[in-house]
């Protein structure tokens with residue numbers, strides 16, 4: 001018997017520009033799928049098998065921001081009837097929370113655009129929650145609820161204001177629990193740079209347990225957004241960068257500036273640090289050579305790394321497994337990669353002993 005909610009379609013969302021390589025990697029003959037629909041930042045695929053909405057079999061790749069089973073595509077000019085039709089059709093499905101999110105409209109950071117902060121999605125959430133109340137359905141929708149492992153998530157993806165997709169997934173990873181795969185912390189007043197958001201997301205994703213009093217070094221620290229976050233967390237921070245730090249960071253009592261390039265600092269100077277963050281705008285091999293020299297030095301006690309690795313073009317994402325293997329060989333047991341929502345053409349490599 002056909003199960004009413006089974007579907008052969010899956011979607012992946014990603015940063016604008018990453019679609020091409022994801023299509024190559026996930027489509028036949030390399031991957032198991034055939035390409036279906038594609039837009040900037042959102043690609044759908046078809047497989048030979050219709051799977052249930054809570055099947056754990058979903059695409060995986062560091063460039064995938066979020067993924068799910070596509071249940072249907074809807075078009076319409078007026079939100080209310082579209083919402084009613086979705087709530088009616090999926091009322092019998094045992095979903096637990098509904099995430100509403102919008103496909104990226106630009107590259108992160110472009111003219112102030114940041115993923116995961118869509119006014120349209122918030123507007124729809126209000127309408128959906130009102131409709132759910134009216135139906136005496138106690139389940140709720142949100143744009144920012146963080147769902148825990150195994151939660152059954154229904155999704156409304158705003159592709160265009162008049163074209164939505166309904167999808168479903170079980171939460172299998174930390175980022176599956178974020179609407180659209182975006183961890184969107186509040187933007188603090190006086191944020192020094194976007195690196196604040198990038199590092200906030202990196203710490204949350206990697207679960208790096210940075211605590212007040214921990215000593216953290218950042219290579220490529222100017223102007224200081226990431227240091228601002230680390231100082232807010234109560235860490236004692238050293239920034240290595242030939243360029244100036246914002247004076248709010250430079251004057252902070254828990255901050256020290258080493259005004260030089262990383263290779264000019266003696267390796268034994270890194271002995272006091274527990275965590276190392278690197279956000280230098282240099283080639284991947286330069287970053288990895290620099291960090292390898294530091295963490296393999298006999299006096300190093302660095303337990304955790306958060307590295308931003310630049311991708312000079314999208315094809316360089318094919319080298320991610322090699323990068324992970326290399327970092328693993330330095331004695332880090334948990335090594336993982338993800339293109340964060342707040343990354344630009346770069347990805348985050350996190351490693352812990």
Ligand SMILES: C[S@@+](CC[C@H](N)C(=O)[O-])C[C@H]1O[C@@H](n2cnc3c(N)ncnc32)[C@H](O)[C@@H]1O
Nearest residue numbers: 193195220222223224225226261262279280281
């Ligand atoms: C993307 S910015 C860093 C943003 C910074 N993390 C923040 O939170 O605002 C890149 C920085 O890397 C620095 N940089 C490039 N090569 C470096 C090296 N070899 N050692 C230290 N810093 C370097 C540049 O001077 C530049 O300030």
